[in-house]
Amino acid sequence: MTTVEASPGVAHLMEGSEAIATAAVAAGCRFFAGYPMTPFTEVLEHFAKQLPPVGGVCVNAESELEAVGMAWGALSTGARAATGSTGQGLSLMQESFSEITLAELPLVIFYMARGGQDYFQSTRGGGHGDYRHMVLAPMDIAEAAELTQLAFHLADKWRNPVLVYGDYLTAHTQQSVSIEPVDFGPVPDKPWAVNGELNGTGNSRIVSPLGFAKKGQPSLGIERHLRAMQAKLAEIEQAEVRVETGYVDDAETVIVAFGTPAKFVRYVVAQMRAEGEKVGYVRPITLWPYPYETLAQVSEGVRTVGVFELCGGQMIEDVRLGVLGRAPVVGIGGISTDGSGFGVGPLLDVEIIRERILAIHRGGADAELPPLPVNERG
Amino acid sequence: MTVTQPQPQPVGPVLDTSVAPPGAKKIADLKPDLLLTQEHAMCPGCGEPIALRVYLEALQELGLAQRTIGVAGIGCYTAFSGTMDVDLVQALHGRAPSVATGVKRMKPEAIVFTLQGDGDMVNEGLQEILHTAARGENVTCILLNNGVFGETGGHMTATTVLGQRTKNSLDGRDAEYHGYPMLIGDLIAQIQGASYVARGSVHNAGAVARTKRMFKRAFESQMHNEGFSFVEVLTMCPTGWFIPTGDGPDYLQDTLAEVHVIGELKVDGVVHNTEQLVAENTRKAEEAAANKARDLAAKTGA
Ligand SMILES: Cc1ncc(C[n+]2csc(CCOP(=O)(O)OP(=O)(O)O)c2C)c(N)n1
Ligand code: SF4
Ligand SMILES: [Mg+2]
Numbered sequence: 001m002t003t004v005e006a007s008p009g010v011a012h013l014m015e016g017s018e019a020i021a022t023a024a025v026a027a028g029c030r031f032f033a034g035y036p037m038t039p040f041t042e043v044l045e046h047f048a049k050q051l052p053p054v055g056g057v058c059v060n061a062e063s064e065l066e067a068v069g070m071a072w073g074a075l076s077t078g079a080r081a082a083t084g085s086t087g088q089g090l091s092l093m094q095e096s097f098s099e100i101t102l103a104e105l106p107l108v109i110f111y112m113a114r115g116g117q118d119y120f121q122s123t124r125g126g127g128h129g130d131y132r133h134m135v136l137a138p139m140d141i142a143e144a145a146e147l148t149q150l151a152f153h154l155a156d157k158w159r160n161p162v163l164v165y166g167d168y169l170t171a172h173t174q175q176s177v178s179i180e181p182v183d184f185g186p187v188p189d190k191p192w193a194v195n196g197e198l199n200g201t202g203n204s205r206i207v208s209p210l211g212f213a214k215k216g217q218p219s220l221g222i223e224r225h226l227r228a229m230q231a232k233l234a235e236i237e238q239a240e241v242r243v244e245t246g247y248v249d250d251a252e253t254v255i256v257a258f259g260t261p262a263k264f265v266r267y268v269v270a271q272m273r274a275e276g277e278k279v280g281y282v283r284p285i286t287l288w289p290y291p292y293e294t295l296a297q298v299s300e301g302v303r304t305v306g307v308f309e310l311c312g313g314q315m316i317e318d319v320r321l322g323v324l325g326r327a328p329v330v331g332i333g334g335i336s337t338d339g340s341g342f343g344v345g346p347l348l349d350v351e352i353i354r355e356r357i358l359a360i361h362r363g364g365a366d367a368e369l370p371p372l373p374v375n376e377r378g
Numbered sequence: 379m380t381v382t383q384p385q386p387q388p389v390g391p392v393l394d395t396s397v398a399p400p401g402a403k404k405i406a407d408l409k410p411d412l413l414l415t416q417e418h419a420m421c422p423g424c425g426e427p428i429a430l431r432v433y434l435e436a437l438q439e440l441g442l443a444q445r446t447i448g449v450a451g452i453g454c455y456t457a458f459s460g461t462m463d464v465d466l467v468q469a470l471h472g473r474a475p476s477v478a479t480g481v482k483r484m485k486p487e488a489i490v491f492t493l494q495g496d497g498d499m500v501n502e503g504l505q506e507i508l509h510t511a512a513r514g515e516n517v518t519c520i521l522l523n524n525g526v527f528g529e530t531g532g533h534m535t536a537t538t539v540l541g542q543r544t545k546n547s548l549d550g551r552d553a554e555y556h557g558y559p560m561l562i563g564d565l566i567a568q569i570q571g572a573s574y575v576a577r578g579s580v581h582n583a584g585a586v587a588r589t590k591r592m593f594k595r596a597f598e599s600q601m602h603n604e605g606f607s608f609v610e611v612l613t614m615c616p617t618g619w620f621i622p623t624g625d626g627p628d629y630l631q632d633t634l635a636e637v638h639v640i641g642e643l644k645v646d647g648v649v650h651n652t653e654q655l656v657a658e659n660t661r662k663a664e665e666a667a668a669n670k671a672r673d674l675a676a677k678t679g680a
Binding site: 030031033057059061062063065066067069070071072073074075076077079081095096099103194195196197198199200201202204205206207208209210212213214215216 | 411412414415438443444445446447449459460461462463464465466467468469470473475476477478479480481482483484485488489505506509
């Protein structure tokens with residue numbers, strides 16, 4: 001076996017985790033800290049390999065709590081920095097996520113889900129207080145590389161964390177990608193970053209989630225700081241929605257899916273269209289802010305909206321909020337994992353997805369769905 | 379039915395801190411250059427502002443003022459985040475050492491310190507401080523150890539000494555029921571990545587001067603990239619100890635400092651154990667007493 005060093009600009013066959021690390025470095029990320037956990041582990045491995053040669057640092061943190069803390073410190077100096085994990089690791093990081101958001105630090109989080117059951121965790125978070133993260137959900141490796149660079153841009157643009165949502169397939173399958181630094185336009189300077197140079201002048205800086213300022217400096221105070229955060233989040237909701245739609249204009253049935261499963265749904269819907277079935281799809285690329293408007297428009301006059309996700313039903317709540325009664329919304333996915341619980345199960349199969357879409361396309365929201373396939377290997 | 383009204387209790391003398399006590403001498407400027415105000419919002423008799431002053435003076439005197447970045451935890455000392463004229467990152471309760479790690483890795487030329495209390499560091503964040511020491515992270519971690527959660531109102535921490543009364547050890551910390559106190563400085567001294575470890579105090583002028591020397595050595599060790607340095611400072615918390623304000627220094631000496639013994643716990647890779655520190659402290663006390671007697675004798679011509 002030969003290994004090929006990823007170099008910017010040249011197309012290489014690479015695993016998603018390598019593509020993500022390569023794209024992050026191309027975007028100027030110079031600090032990463034993480035703790036191994038399948039299927040995120042290789043993301044950490046690739047950062048460990050790629051950061052030192054460009055003068056960056058990757059710390060094999062002693063826990064996820066420490067990993068996110070280290071990223072917090074690196075971000076405070078103005079560096080582009082990131083961390084990541086799976087759902088369990090992210091559960092541990094939640095206290096810091098809340099506070100990093102309130103401190104308005106541009107953290108990027110690479111999240112590789114086990115199974116597909118962490119939509120709520122990613123979009124709602126398990127932390128305290130009024131906070132939100134932008135969430136980008138690539139459907140494949142090429143898009144993961146693109147959205148990784150966008151994540152660093154958006155984080156700096158809004159001074160708000162951005163989470164890139166992948167899964168076992170994002171991290172572990174291979175695709176030929178070429179990664180070049182992308183210029184998304186200017187981002188604000190970071191006069192708030194700490195370096196010690198203004199110490200003793202009365203203008204030293206404080207990076208704080210508490211809305212504090214230094215004594216004698218203008219301060220919003222906690223309440224106005226929190227309100228300003230809400231105003232910023234409202235702006236993000238207006239400005240940053242990203243969504244792809246296909247064949248929705250005359251569709252009678254619309255399927256909503258995100259991430260890796262959406263790639264399968266797109267494929268199946270395109271096939272069914274070729275056979276003359278009036279089906280379409282909506283693929284949210286940003287899970288927050290969520291494309292509620294698009295769903296509102298698309299669902300007008302539609303017979304059924306189906307939601308395909310690999311869990312008991314999480315994103316379906318957002319779909320219902322967007323559709324708002326214009327059409328019945330029904331879940332056509334379900335829990336499906338491999339034997340280890342890390343990967344994806346037999347539900348992620350074009351024939352099976354096709355049967356389920358066809359069932360609601362023919363029979364509407366009340367149609368009986370074929371039984372969920374069972375992972376025979378246990 | 380008769381209801382007995384509680385009788386108003388006589389209020390004891392309150393320590394007036396707005397005027398200097400008679401005979402007090404001014405020994406330094408009202409505030410160090412790296413403080414934005416000479417005021418603080420702490421309780422009268424609190425030891426934490428003294429520790430703050432001492433390390434800020436040490437940084438200034440070493441010429442490190444414009445290269446320093448602080449990371450603060452959550453406790454009463456969090457109030458200093460807004461009054462230190464030093465770039466600062468406000469971390470969560472327990473999490474300052476990893477935040478400091480990220481800062482230092484991106485700014486290796488900066489002098490990075492953390493400020494934590496015993497509750498913050500030894501309870502909530504024990505894993506962080508130990509790993510940061512083990513990594514030999516080139517930062518200086520400062521512990522303000524008052525043996526209680528001061529900020530929440532005087533609760534037991536991992537460093538509370540046996541017999542000490544707190545709001546959740548009402549009859550005193552009992553080893554069988556509450557477990558034993560942790561001697562965090564001693565523990566860190568054992569870790570290979572730690573280069574300099576010391577425990578000072580602010581309960582009298584001599585201890586304050588000694589603590590300032592400790593801070594200087596710790597910051598110098600960081601300047602020379604020697605690895606992790608650690609200064610623990612015993613501080614008075616009359617409020618959390620439920621004692622009269624003026625009794626703080628003596629209480630500190632007789633309870634906290636009996637267990638968390640003051641001295642340099644590791645210098646140039648050599649660890650000093652409790653017996654050695656006690657012997658050293660006894661020798662110093664005897665020397666001081668002898669000097670005092672000699673001075674007195676010289677003055678009186680005896
Ligand atoms: C995760 C978390 N748990 C609990 C608290 C509540 N809390 C705030 S300050 C504090 C105690 C601080 O004690 P210590 O660090 O010893 O500082 P002191 O107040 O004694 O100076 C606690 C428990 C918190 N802020 N965060
Ligand atoms: S409670 Fe204790 S530590 Fe806190 S300000 Fe008062 S005396 Fe100081
Ligand atoms: Mg304390």
